[in-house]
Each structure stands twice: as structure tokens, then as C-alpha cells.
Amino acid sequence: MxxxxxxxxxxxxxxxxxxxxxxxxxxxxxxxxxxxxxxGVLEVNQGSLYPALHRLVKRGLLEASWGTSxxxxxxxxxxxxxxxxKQLANETATWRLFSGAVDAVLATQS
Amino acid sequence: xxxKGLHRLRTLVRRDxxxxxxxxxxxxxxxxxxxxxxxxxxxxxxxxxxxxxLGGFDRYxxxxxxxxxxxxxxxxxxxxxxxxRIARRFPAFTLIVVATLAVAIGACTAIFSVINSVLLQPxxxxxxxxxxxxxxxxxxxxxxxxxVSYADYLxxxxxxxxxxxxxxxxxxxxxxxxxxxxxxxxxxxxxxxxFDMLGARAAKGRLFGAEDANGETSxxxxxxxxxxxxxxxxxxxxxxxxxxxxxxxxxxIGVLPASFALDGRPLDVVTVFAPSSxxxxxxxxxxxxxxxxxxKSSVTLAQAQQDLQAVAARLADTYPDIRGWSxxxxxxxxxxxxxxxxxxxxxxxxxxxxxxxxCINVANLLITRSAARGREVALRQALGASRWRLVSQLLVxxxxxxxxxxxxxxxxxxxxxxxxxxxxxxxQLPTSIPIDARVLAFALAASLxxxxxxxxxxxxxxxxxxxxxxxxxxxxxxxxxxxxxxxxRTLVVAEMSLALVLLICSTLVIQSLRRMLDxxxxxxxxxxxxxxxxxxxxxxxxxLIAFYRQALEHIxxxxxxxxxxxxxxxxLRSSIKTPIRLIGRPASTEAILSSAIAxxxxxxxxxxxxxxxxxxxxxxxxxxxxxxSQTAAKxxxxxxxxxxxxxxxxxxxxxxxxxxxxxxxARTQGxxxxxxxxxxxxxxxxVQIARSMVFVIRGNGDMSSIVAAAKAGLREVDRxxxxxxxxxxxxxxxxxxxxxxxxxxxxGVFAAIALLLASLGIYGVVSYSVAQRTQEIGVRMxxxxxxxxxxxxxxxxxxxxxxxxxxxxxxxxxxATRLIQSWLFGIDRGDLMTFVLTSVGLxxxxxxxxxxxxxxxxxxxxxxxxxxx
Numbered sequence: 001m002x003x004x005x006x007x008x009x010x011x012x013x014x015x016x017x018x019x020x021x022x023x024x025x026x027x028x029x030x031x032x033x034x035x036x037x038x039x040g041v042l043e044v045n046q047g048s049l050y051p052a053l054h055r056l057v058k059r060g061l062l063e064a065s066w067g068t069s070x071x072x073x074x075x076x077x078x079x080x081x082x083x084x085x086k087q088l089a090n091e092t093a094t095w096r097l098f099s100g101a102v103d104a105v106l107a108t109q110s
Numbered sequence: 111x112x113x114k115g116l117h118r119l120r121t122l123v124r125r126d127x128x129x130x131x132x133x134x135x136x137x138x139x140x141x142x143x144x145x146x147x148x149x150x151x152x153x154x155x156x157x158x159x160x161x162x163x164l165g166g167f168d169r170y171x172x173x174x175x176x177x178x179x180x181x182x183x184x185x186x187x188x189x190x191x192x193x194x195r196i197a198r199r200f201p202a203f204t205l206i207v208v209a210t211l212a213v214a215i216g217a218c219t220a221i222f223s224v225i226n227s228v229l230l231q232p233x234x235x236x237x238x239x240x241x242x243x244x245x246x247x248x249x250x251x252x253x254x255x256x257x258v259s260y261a262d263y264l265x266x267x268x269x270x271x272x273x274x275x276x277x278x279x280x281x282x283x284x285x286x287x288x289x290x291x292x293x294x295x296x297x298x299x300x301x302x303x304x305f306d307m308l309g310a311r312a313a314k315g316r317l318f319g320a321e322d323a324n325g326e327t328s329x330x331x332x333x334x335x336x337x338x339x340x341x342x343x344x345x346x347x348x349x350x351x352x353x354x355x356x357x358x359x360x361x362x363i364g365v366l367p368a369s370f371a372l373d374g375r376p377l378d379v380v381t382v383f384a385p386s387s388x389x390x391x392x393x394x395x396x397x398x399x400x401x402x403x404x405x406k407s408s409v410t411l412a413q414a415q416q417d418l419q420a421v422a423a424r425l426a427d428t429y430p431d432i433r434g435w436s437x438x439x440x441x442x443x444x445x446x447x448x449x450x451x452x453x454x455x456x457x458x459x460x461x462x463x464x465x466x467x468x469c470i471n472v473a474n475l476l477i478t479r480s481a482a483r484g485r486e487v488a489l490r491q492a493l494g495a496s497r498w499r500l501v502s503q504l505l506v507x508x509x510x511x512x513x514x515x516x517x518x519x520x521x522x523x524x525x526x527x528x529x530x531x532x533x534x535x536x537x538q539l540p541t542s543i544p545i546d547a548r549v550l551a552f553a554l555a556a557s558l559x560x561x562x563x564x565x566x567x568x569x570x571x572x573x574x575x576x577x578x579x580x581x582x583x584x585x586x587x588x589x590x591x592x593x594x595x596x597x598x599r600t601l602v603v604a605e606m607s608l609a610l611v612l613l614i615c616s617t618l619v620i621q622s623l624r625r626m627l628d629x630x631x632x633x634x635x636x637x638x639x640x641x642x643x644x645x646x647x648x649x650x651x652x653x654l655i656a657f658y659r660q661a662l663e664h665i666x667x668x669x670x671x672x673x674x675x676x677x678x679x680x681x682l683r684s685s686i687k688t689p690i691r692l693i694g695r696p697a698s699t700e701a702i703l704s705s706a707i708a709x710x711x712x713x714x715x716x717x718x719x720x721x722x723x724x725x726x727x728x729x730x731x732x733x734x735x736x737x738x739s740q741t742a743a744k745x746x747x748x749x750x751x752x753x754x755x756x757x758x759x760x761x762x763x764x765x766x767x768x769x770x771x772x773x774x775x776a777r778t779q780g781x782x783x784x785x786x787x788x789x790x791x792x793x794x795x796x797v798q799i800a801r802s803m804v805f806v807i808r809g810n811g812d813m814s815s816i817v818a819a820a821k822a823g824l825r826e827v828d829r830x831x832x833x834x835x836x837x838x839x840x841x842x843x844x845x846x847x848x849x850x851x852x853x854x855x856x857x858g859v860f861a862a863i864a865l866l867l868a869s870l871g872i873y874g875v876v877s878y879s880v881a882q883r884t885q886e887i888g889v890r891m892x893x894x895x896x897x898x899x900x901x902x903x904x905x906x907x908x909x910x911x912x913x914x915x916x917x918x919x920x921x922x923x924x925x926a927t928r929l930i931q932s933w934l935f936g937i938d939r940g941d942l943m944t945f946v947l948t949s950v951g952l953x954x955x956x957x958x959x960x961x962x963x964x965x966x967x968x969x970x971x972x973x974x975x976x977x978x979x
Binding site: 050 | 133134135137138140141142144145163164
């Protein structure tokens with residue numbers, strides 16, 4: 001995979017849920033967290049980050065609240081809800097199944 | 111730019127999510143910039159980079175709002191901005207559309223504002239729907255709105271059950287002395303319960319009450335707001351002042367509120383009705399008063415009518431004076447608008463047609479343009495814009511155009527109503543026609559309806575494209591335009607036919623007006639002037655006759671005066687009919703009614719009316735004498751010679767007055783009313799009822815010098831007699847057709863606008879067709895067609911549209927003319943000549959409109975045209 005590849009549509013929600021499941025975090029922090037954990041490979045397109053966050057809030061998978069950031073600024077923090085955790089578990093399983101299958105196909109010798 | 115946009119958004123929508131959004135994004139930017147700075151980027155570059163990473167802001171916010179469901183607002187804003195850009199890019203198009211809509215919406219709004227102020231304003235009294243007018247009805251039912259006798263009124267009030275109260279009033283014309291020139295006022299005398307019945311309250315002081323119950327002794331007077339302001343400059347201490355009226359001084363007890371209005375006629379003062387002011391007041395046959403009543407809250411109009419008619423029938427059986435008479439109840443508000451309602455609704459319909467034609471024109475322009483924009487639309491569709499999104503965008507465009515047109519339309523309407531007020535005959539319209547909230551709401555509704563009508567067809571059509579084809583064609587002929595010419599032609603045919611309907615109606619009405627003006631009234635109006643004089647009530651019958659005789663002699667002696675006489679009603683304004691009996695004939699079961707006009711000797715000479723036989727009335731005849739009109743002679747006596755016959759006026763009179771002459775018919779009740787039987791009575795016979803007389807003066811010179819001479823002659827006899835209502839007989843003749851003239855003028859204006867719009871429409875469609883067919887024309891010419899052939903080809907296209915339009919229009923007009931039937935005079939509503947000539951006119955105009963594009967087509971250079979392919 002090309003470094004700094006844009007996150008695939010559909011997987012962005014999964015990554016955000018995962019990143020937000022560790023502890024409550026603001027949008028910028030979530031994007032940094034995803035980049036760090038993926039060792040800089042996955043770069044969240046910041047233009048699609050906030051639409052995704054709001055979408056997830058609207059679907060009840062995340063909840064948002066205003067808090068104070070590490071540098072004492074007012075920031076909006078996102079936290080995974082119970083429904084979000086269930087969704088995360090489901091999606092993780094689906095992704096494992098899907099990527100395992102893709103791996104298997106790619107591993108086939110031609 | 112992005113942040114500026116965001117701030118604008120925040121000011122537009124005061125909703126927390128937007129403030130939150132802004133804070134959240136600002137925080138994100140700060141964090142990102144700080145992080146980049148930490149990596150060694152200079153601060154300003156870091157901020158720039160952070161913004162770049164956050165991405166294109168417009169698209170971003172739209173997506174975000176999409177998520178939150180706030181997208182429509184953003185889309186709307188974007189559409190509006192886009193529409194404004196388009197409007198700026200095609201100023202000529204925008205100008206034409208907005209101007210068309212402004213005129214069309216303005217015409218509708220103007221007529222509506224008249225309807226609003228005339229038909230839709232409630233009477234200024236509580237429960238106005240309960241207020242009714244009670245009228246008598248003569249035995250032959252020719253006039254269901256006869257005035258009411260005082261005796262009838264008393265009996266009705268006593269015997270009916272349906273009314274919480276009934277009151278009466280009668281017009282008066284008191285003279286107010288006390289300043290340089292005596293002023294003749296417009297007044298009414300009312301029964302003491304009048305204001306209580308209406309539920310009117312005084313703005314100052316009080317209105318009539320128990321202490322004013324006796325009209326014979328009452329010295330109270332109530333002023334209207336307008337008169338109080340005009341004559342007394344709104345003096346706050348007016349209540350309690352004594353005013354020197356001619357005959358009796360009166361004390362001001364109160365002032366009516368400015369909102370008080372009765373029947374639209376001018377009104378200065380209100381006094382209490384004194385029954386003794388009417389001769390023979392006890393007779394049920396003395397029809398002099400107007401009766402108003404208030405229905406009890408549970409009573410319907412029909413029940414009240416039944417109740418009153420039962421009472422009236424009993425009275426008619428009891429009193430021989432009113433044998434066969436009946437009575438009616440009408441809702442007062444309906445009565446007030448009876449004569450103007452139909453013309454207003456017809457004019458509203460005409461204005462509506464103009465708006466429809468305007469809409470069709472604009473729709474056509476939009477269709478043409480949306481076809482030209484086919485490629486842009488296809489591209490946006492390819493990029494993922496939904497069809498609804500594109501339709502809504504085009505609708506937003508047409509709405510903006512219509513709203514701007516509507517706003518200008520209100521300005522047009524405001525100018526139009528001002529013009530209308532100046533043209534309208536006095537008393538027909540209120541003194542001011544305000545543009546109030548209801549009118550504005552109407553204009554808004556009309557604009558929005560217009561937007562939908564003009565926008566929906568082009569929007570749906572313009573967005574129904576087959577992508578690949580349009581893009582491949584290079585957008586020259588979008589698929590949407592395959593059917594567009596047919597739609598456009600249909601629309602043009604429709605507007606041609608609508609225009610023809612208006613054209614035919616207005617032509618019929620114009621010819622009617624011309625015929626009215628061509629009528630010979632039976633007298634010669636030019637160089638005759640009238641003025642009314644109101645001598646003091648202190649004259650006795652004998653001294654009053656002497657006064658008039660002397661005054662006329664003094665005026666006649668003045669230089670410049672050819673002839674002068676007096677009558678109790680001005681020319682064309684006589685409406686009173688009196689029951690008569692023909693002496694020596696068996697009494698008919700039903701009373702004969704005839705117009706009766708009191709005149710002085712010389713009246714016929716002054717008016718230039720032909721005395722056919724016998725002689726004029728004279729001052730010194732021993733008894734009053736009569737001259738009858740030709741129609742009266744024929745109707746009353748057939749072939750017998752009327753001269754020497756006698757006519758009686760009172761029921762007990764057995765001798766009657768002698769007929770001494772026959773005069774040629776003259777119109778007395780209006781220019782277009784056919785001559786009715788008229789009895790001219792020498793003044794001595796009518797002095798009891800005709801105190802105030804109208805002088806008719808024929809002279810050389812202009813009106814002011816003749817009237818000045820007449821006034822000087824009058825003052826030699828009596829200094830205190832007020833003179834008023836000075837006007838030329840020509841002005842009276844003109845006023846008699848003022849209403850038809852106004853209707854004709856408005857209908858004519860609407861028809862002219864319609865014709866102009868329709869010819870613009872045909873011009874637009876034909877030119878567009880020429881533009882589309884340039885290549886085809888080039889090919890034709892290359893293959894040997896001559897310029898003249900091409901010219902004819904295009905001209906025929908326009909002519910064909912007009913021809914179909916004319917046929918549809920003729921069919922529609924043959925039905926629509928029913929609406930103006932009552933406006934027509936001396937012309938059939940299906941008048942063949944009118945239909946043929948207007949249709950030919952319409953076709954000629956369309957040919958003229960097609961001429962320019964046809965010339966353009968004929969001058970196409972085949973080489974250039976084909977290279978364009």
C-alpha cells in the first residue's frame with residue numbers, strides 16, 4: 001500500500017470508531033491517533049473527517065461533548081457509545097473476514 | 111474566503127450547531143498548525159498548509175450539513191447565488207423577464223387593491239354583516255329599491271320581528287353661514303336611533319340620544335371628521351359651539367370618527383330628522399327615506415325578507431296609497447358594491463389574462479434558455495447532481511425573477527391606482543386605495559404562483575436529458591430541445607388566443623363607448639352651464655316664485671347671456687318618478703309612474719329642445735300648466751291629442767293640471783337610458799317640493815365669465831343665496847359616461863399590453879427557430895432557394911401560429927364576451943365585424959413581429975452557415 005494512502009470509504013468509520021474506543025478524543029486527536037497507530041500509512045482526509053464524525057453521532061454510535069483539550073482549549077470530544085462498541089465489534093469481525101479472504105486470494109500462486 | 115463564508119453563514123443562521131462547527135474547525139486548524147510548526151514550518155506557511163489540508167470549504171460544509179439534514183438551506187443559498195450570477199451574465203434577458211412580470215403582476219395587483227378597498231373592507235360597524243337596507247318595491251316590480259315612506263317606516267319598525275332596530279335617513283343640504291361666502295354642506299338627517307342601530311360611537315362629544323328624540327325641536331348637529339378638520343381645522347373645543355345654519359342655529363354635540371362611512375357619498379353634518387320637513391308625511395305613498403336595519407343575531411336574510419314582506423303586504427291592503435306595493439331586504443354591504451362588483455371582477459379577470467400571457471412569455475424565454483443551457487445541465491448531472499437538485503435550482507431562479515418582478519409590480523400597482531383614482535368618476539371609488547398587508551400578500555402570492563407557472567415546465571423539461579447524446583452533440587441540440595419547439599409554439603398559440611380575447615372584448619367596449627358618445631341627448635349641450643341655488647327656507651311659496659322670476663330676469667339682462675331658465679334637476683340627472691292619474695280616463699288598477707321635472711319658462715329654449723306643438727309654460731298663467739314629452743304623449747294618450755288634457759298628481763286631486771304643449775324627447779336619466787315619459791311642470795305647481803333649483807344658462811364666452819355674470823345677476827336680487835355645483839352641461843354629459851369610459855380605458859390598456867406581449871412572444875419563437883435552423887437555411891440556399899423563398903418560409907411560420915391562435919381566440923372570445931354583455935351598448939357581443947377585424951389585426955401584428963427574424967433568415971450567407979456545422 002502506498003504510504004499516506006487515503007483511507008478507503010467505509011473503512012473510515014471503522015477506524016474512527018476504533019480510535020475513539022480507547023478514550024474520548026477530539027477530532028484532530030483522532031486523526032493523529034489513526035496516523036500514529038498506522039505508523040503514518042493511513043492519512044485521514046481531514047475534509048471527510050468531520051462529516052464522518054457527525055454522521056456517526058447522528059447514527060448514535062458516537063457521542064460528542066465539549067471539554068478542555070490538553071492545551072486548555074475548548075474542544076469537542078467524541079466517545080464511543082454502547083451501540084458504537086457493538087458496531088465496532090461487528091465491523092471488526094467483518095473486516096477480518098474480508099481482509100483474510102483478500103489475503104488468501106492474493107497469496108494464491110499463479 | 112472559507113472563513114468569511116463561515117461567518118456569513120453564522121450571521122444567517124442563529125443555530126448552535128453552526129457556532130459549534132466553527133469552533134470545532136477553528137480548534138482543528140489551530141492544532142494542525144501548531145503541529146506543523148513543531149515540525150519546523152514557519153507559522154504563516156503552517157496555517158496555510160493546515161487550511162489546505164482541511165479541504166475546500168464549500169463542499170465540506172455542504173457534506174456536513176447534508177449529514178445533519180440542514181442541506182436544503184445551503185443548497186438554496188447556493189442556488190440563489192448561482193441565479194444572481196446568471197442574471198448578471200444575461201442582463202437583457204433578465205430585464206425583459208422582470209419588466210414583463212412587473213407590468214403583469216402590477217396590473218393584477220392594481221385591480222386587486224381596488225377590489226380590496228371596495229369589496230373586501232367590512233363596514234366600520236360591529237357585526238357589519240347584520241346591517242341591511244330595507245326598500246319598498248313598486249307594484250310593477252320595475253324598481254325593487256324604492257325609497258321608503260315615513261309612515262311605512264313607523265309601521266315596519268312596530269310590526270316586524272326580525273330586526274333588532276330599524277332607522278331611516280334622508281339627504282339634506284344645509285347652508286352654513288357665518289363666513290364670507292355661505293357654504294352649502296352635504297348632510298343627512300337621521301332618526302334618533304340611527305347611530306345606536308349602527309353601533310357607531312363618537313370620537314368627540316356624543317351622538318344622538320334620548321334628548322334628541324324630537325327632530326322638530328332638536329338643535330343638535332354631529333360633524334364628520336373630515337368636515338371638522340376642513341372647516342374648523344380640527345378645533346379641539348368644537349363640542350358645544352353654536353353654528354349659524356340657514357334657518358336654524360345648531361349646537362355641535364359630537365364629532366364622528368374618521369373611520370365612519372355610510373354610502374361613499376360626501377358627508378359633512380348629521381342632524382335629527384324632522385318629519386314635518388316632508389309634505390304629507392303621514393301618507394304611506396311619500397317615498398322619501400332610506401331605511402337601514404340590523405338583523406337580530408339568529409335571523410337570516412331570507413327570514414327577514416319574509417317577515418318584512420308579510421308586514422308590507424298587510425299595509426298594502428290597508429292603505430290605498432300603496433296598493434300593490436311590497437318591500438325588500440338587502441344586505442347593506444352588497445348594496446354598496448352592487449354597481450362596481452361586476453366591472454371590478456371582469457377587470458380582475460382581464461388583468462389575470464395579462465398576467466397569464468406574461469407568464470407564457472417568460473416561460474417561453476426560460477425554455478429557450480434552458481435548451482441553450484442543455485450542456486451545462488448535462489454536465490452537472492454527469493457530476494452527480496440529482497435531478498431534483500437541478501429542478502430546484504431552476505425553480506429558485508424563476509422564483510427570484512418573479513419576486514423581483516413582483517416587487518416592481520407593487521410599485522407599478524401603486525402608480526396605477528393613483529392614476530385610476532384620478533380617472534374614476536366621483537363617488538365610485540374610495541378617496542384613497544391603500545397598498546395594505548392584504549394587497550402585499552396578494553402580490554407575493556401572485557409572484558410565487560407566477561414563479562411556479564413559468565418555472566416548472568422549463569425546469570422539468572430542461573433537466574430531462576440523455577447525457578451521452580447531449581454531451582456528444584456538443585450541447586447545440588440538447589435532447590430536451592427536440593420537443594421544446596412544439597411546446598413553445600403551443601404556448602405562443604395560447605398567448606395569441608388569450609390576447610385576441612382581450613382585444614375583441616376591448617374593441618366591443620370601445621365601439622359601445624363611441625356609440626354612447628354619438629347619442630343625440632335631445633338637447634344641445636355646448637355653451638350651456640348649470641349652477642344650483644338654495645334660497646333661504648324663510649321664503650314663502652309666493653315669495654320664492656317671485657325670487658326665481660326676478661333672479662332669472664336679472665341674469666337674462668346681463669351681457670353675454672343668451673338665455674336662462676331653471677329646473678329642479680340638472681340635465682341627465684333626473685331619477686325621481688311620481689305616480690300620476692290621467693283625468694277623464696278610467697283609473698287603472700296600478701298607478702302610472704312618470705318622471706316629473708319642475709321648470710321655469712324658457713327652459714326648452716335654453717336647452718335647445720324642440721317644442722313640437724302647443725306652447726311653453728308661463729309665469730303669469732292663472733294655474734300651473736304642463737308640457738309633456740313625445741313619449742309621454744304617446745304612452746298616455748296614444749293617438750289622442752294630449753293638449754287640453756289634464757293630469758293629476760295627488761290622490762285626492764280630481765281636476766289636475768292642464769297639458770299645454772308637447773316637447774321632443776330628451777334623455778333625462780342618463781345618456782344611455784332610453785327616453786322615458788317626462789312631464790314638465792311649471793314651477794308654480796312644484797314650489798312646495800322644489801325649493802332649490804338648477805339654473806341653466808346659455809351664453810357666449812367661457813364658463814367662468816358666464817357664471818360670473820349669472821352670479822352677479824343673482825346677487826342683485828338676493829345676496830345670501832349660496833351657489834354651488836357649477837358645471838357645464840358638456841361635463842355632465844361626459845360624467846354620465848365616466849364609468850364606461852374608465853372600464854373601456856382599463857380594458858383597452860390591458861388589451862394593448864396583451865397584444866404587445868403576444869407579439870414579443872411570437873417574435874421570440876420565430877427568431878429562435880431561425881437561429882436553430884441557420885444551417886438548414888444555409889443548405890437550402892446552397893441548393894438554390896432564393897432569399898425570397900426563405901423569407902416567405904419564416905413569415906409563414908409566424909402567420910401559421912397567429913392563425914391557429916386567432917381561431918382558438920375567436921372560440922374563447924365568443925364565450926368570454928358574455929362577461930361584458932352588460933357593458934355593451936348598441937353592439938352585439940358576437941359582432942362579426944369586430945371579430946374579423948381584430949383577428950386580421952392580430953395576424954398582421956404577428957407578421958410584423960416575424961418580419962425581423964425573416965429578414966435575418968433571408969440574409970443568411972450559405973457558406974458561413976454551413977461552415978458553422
